[in-house]
Amino acid sequence: MSRPSKIVIVSIGEVDAELLDYLLLVLAASFAVPGLILAETLDPESCYDSTRRQYHATQLLDRLRKFDRGDGARILGVTEVDLFIPIFTFVFGEAQVGGPLALMSTHRLHQQFYGLPDDRKLWLTRAEKEATHELGHAFGLAHCLKLDCVMRFANSVEEVDLKPCKFCQLCGTRLSLGSGSTLAA
Amino acid sequence: METDTARILIVDDEQVVRDSLGEWFRDEGYEADTADSAKVALEKLAAAKWDIFLLDIRMPGIDGLELQRKLKEAHPEAVVIIMTAYASVESAVEAMKQGAYDYIIKPFNPEDLEHTIRKAVERKQLVAENKQLRTKIDELNLLHEIVGTSRATRRLLEQVAMVSASDTTVLIRGESGTGKELIARAIHANSARRYMPIVVVNCGALSEGVLESELFGHEKGAFTGAQYRRKGKFEMADGGTLFLDEVGDIGLKTQVDLLRVLEEKKIYRVGGNVEIPVNFRLIAATNKNLETMNAEGKFREDLYYRINVFSITIPPLRERREDISLLADHFLRKFARSMSRPVAKLSAEVEEILCRYEWPGNVRELQNAIERAVLVCQTTKIEPQDLPLNINHANEGPPGRSLAEIERQHIRRTLEETGWNIYRAARLLEIDRVTLYNRIKKYGFKREAVVDRRTESKAS
Numbered sequence: 152m153s154r155p156s157k158i159v160i161v162s163i164g165e166v167d168a169e170l171l172d173y174l175l176l177v178l179a180a181s182f183a184v185p186g187l188i189l190a191e192t193l194d195p196e197s198c199y200d201s202t203r204r205q206y207h208a209t210q211l212l213d214r215l216r217k218f219d220r221g222d223g224a225r226i227l228g229v230t231e232v233d234l235f236i237p238i239f240t241f242v243f244g245e246a247q248v249g250g251p252l253a254l255m256s257t258h259r260l261h262q263q264f265y266g267l268p269d270d271r272k273l274w275l276t277r278a279e280k281e282a283t284h285e286l287g288h289a290f291g292l293a294h295c296l297k298l299d300c301v302m303r304f305a306n307s308v309e310e311v312d313l314k315p316c317k318f319c320q321l322c323g324t325r326l327s328l329g330s331g332s333t334l335a336a
Numbered sequence: 337m338e339t340d341t342a343r344i345l346i347v348d349d350e351q352v353v354r355d356s357l358g359e360w361f362r363d364e365g366y367e368a369d370t371a372d373s374a375k376v377a378l379e380k381l382a383a384a385k386w387d388i389f390l391l392d393i394r395m396p397g398i399d400g401l402e403l404q405r406k407l408k409e410a411h412p413e414a415v416v417i418i419m420t421a422y423a424s425v426e427s428a429v430e431a432m433k434q435g436a437y438d439y440i441i442k443p444f445n446p447e448d449l450e451h452t453i454r455k456a457v458e459r460k461q462l463v464a465e466n467k468q469l470r471t472k473i474d475e476l477n478l479l480h481e482i483v484g485t486s487r488a489t490r491r492l493l494e495q496v497a498m499v500s501a502s503d504t505t506v507l508i509r510g511e512s513g514t515g516k517e518l519i520a521r522a523i524h525a526n527s528a529r530r531y532m533p534i535v536v537v538n539c540g541a542l543s544e545g546v547l548e549s550e551l552f553g554h555e556k557g558a559f560t561g562a563q564y565r566r567k568g569k570f571e572m573a574d575g576g577t578l579f580l581d582e583v584g585d586i587g588l589k590t591q592v593d594l595l596r597v598l599e600e601k602k603i604y605r606v607g608g609n610v611e612i613p614v615n616f617r618l619i620a621a622t623n624k625n626l627e628t629m630n631a632e633g634k635f636r637e638d639l640y641y642r643i644n645v646f647s648i649t650i651p652p653l654r655e656r657r658e659d660i661s662l663l664a665d666h667f668l669r670k671f672a673r674s675m676s677r678p679v680a681k682l683s684a685e686v687e688e689i690l691c692r693y694e695w696p697g698n699v700r701e702l703q704n705a706i707e708r709a710v711l712v713c714q715t716t717k718i719e720p721q722d723l724p725l726n727i728n729h730a731n732e733g734p735p736g737r738s739l740a741e742i743e744r745q746h747i748r749r750t751l752e753e754t755g756w757n758i759y760r761a762a763r764l765l766e767i768d769r770v771t772l773y774n775r776i777k778k779y780g781f782k783r784e785a786v787v788d789r790r791t792e793s794k795a796s
Binding site for chain 2: 203235236237238239240241242293294296304306307
């Protein structure tokens with residue numbers, strides 16, 4: 152797998168423009184590579200499961216492949232639809248460890264999803280954590296058991312809130328060395 | 337579990353389930369492996385020690401239910417979690433009846449799955465811990481604490497063994513200090529009730545009202561000062577043993593109440609109106625002659641017959657002198673270890689003194705004497721001067737005439753024995769250091785070495 156050269160953000164379906172701008176800004180800084188938002192978007196409808204009324208994450212991830220030019224870019228699909236994989240009721244996102252594809256949903260990051268009043272700032276913060284987490288995989292990082300690492304696995308939005316939006320020292324070092332997957336093994 | 341990492345075996349014929357779950361568990365820090373059929377799972381049983389099994393209920397060939405039965409046969413402590421779809425929840429219920437720990441419905445809510453697994457791991461750890469503790473309790477049968485080779489001791493051990501196997505009420509008789517509580521604890525430790533508590537109540541130490549509340553517990557507001565509801569000793573001993581020491585000191589009213597509890601196995605808390613069933617084995621002890629008390633009307637006859645089902649009499653130490661050396665040696669090793677002192681043995685002269693002495697305070701007095709001797713002993717061997725004065729000079733009569741004279745000489749001797757170590761001397765005399773200091777001044781004792789030095793410094 153080629154060394155990560157840039158981050159390409161692709162919106163899947165209708166996505167809040169401010170969210171995309173915010174993610175571009177923070178992710179480029181966090182991973183220290185250039186970033187861009189593609190004008191072309193991806194229609195998720197072919198991955199819709201009418202029984203579950205959710206979108207199949209693995210299939211969507213596969214559909215993102217068409218944006219890969221083989222130039223080392225890491226492609227992050229961002230969507231507001233609800234994602235699932237067959238064995239789980241939902242997932243926040245999915246990614247290929249070592250790249251190039253990553254996917255995240257903001258659907259369950261909204262306070263309204265849990266019957267609470269909207270909190271836009273919190274929503275953006277959560278989205279930043281999940282985007283960093285999924286891209287972290289695409290940059291070669293595995294899950295981390297440390298509490299103070301964004302690569303910690305989160306099963307619920309509470310766990311997303313608990314973890315910080317930064318890499319622990321070890322994951323940070325792995326990232327800067329650009330050989331996350333080797334070290335993570 | 338030997339390590340903190342739980343080992344999980346996932347058995348499912350669907351590859352996507354095996355792969356996703358395996359990866360999920362590994363990400364969560366568990367050790368996970370998969371099997372695509374019951375046959376493969378059974379083969380993997382021998383390869384490693386698994387803590388948790390996740391079984392799909394519907395599989396071709398041997399299904400989840402049958403696999404669970406086979407697993408439980410081979411490993412009765414296996415924690416099995418059944419995976420099922422909504423359509424087959426009924427079979428999951430069946431699996432639970434057959435001993436599955438829990439079931440989870442596909443697709444899994446990641447949070448629920450995490451919670452279920454964490455609970456299962458905790459349970460597995462608790463079971464392992466419980467097993468370990470039971471083994472420890474089994475080892476702590478206390479029989480080794482009953483020391484002696486005399487006929488009386490051997491008979492005592494036989495009686496303990498005999499009565500432990502049953503649930504009979506036991507009455508232990510013996511002079512003060514003969515070890516009645518030790519015998520009660522040994523009976524409990526060797527009985528089927530050993531994993532449950534033994535609750536000790538010293539009836540002689542409590543006034544009638546307090547004893548009643550101690551035994552029966554009380555409801556909030558039952559009497560002035562009863563600010564909280566409190567469980568009594570009868571309830572606390574539930575499933576275990578209740579040891580009533582000094583049972584002869586119980587007042588007549590409480591005797592009636594106790595008799596009723598023993599007969600009905602039910603109690604009411606003081607100030608309460610709810611009947612509470614109790615289940616305990618009673619061991620009572622006394623140093624009094626209950627028959628005489630009975631004749632004098634101080635101890636109820638019906639209660640006497642109720643508790644005197646199996647009677648064990650511990651003979652006083654003076655009647656089993658052949659045990660004294662062994663006991664002394666046992667206590668010597670015990671205290672040398674607990675006080676980290678290099679005392680290894682008793683001198684021949686000490687052994688002779690110990691065997692000659694009458695021991696009115698029985699084993700407890702011997703134990704205290706040896707404890708004191710280990711404390712003051714300056715070498716590795718206990719010599720006569722290390723023993724308490726009443727034992728060392730048992731046949732010599734008191735050192736002085738007046739009480740003050742006896743006190744003066746006793747304090748002086750103790751100071752000499754301890755090399756004027758005020759801490760040790762005060763502890764042996766069972767007085768505080770200020771009192772000791774005042775006595776030293778009163779009797780004008782002076783430590784010679786100190787006096788010499790002062791004189792020297794004045795002279796220079």
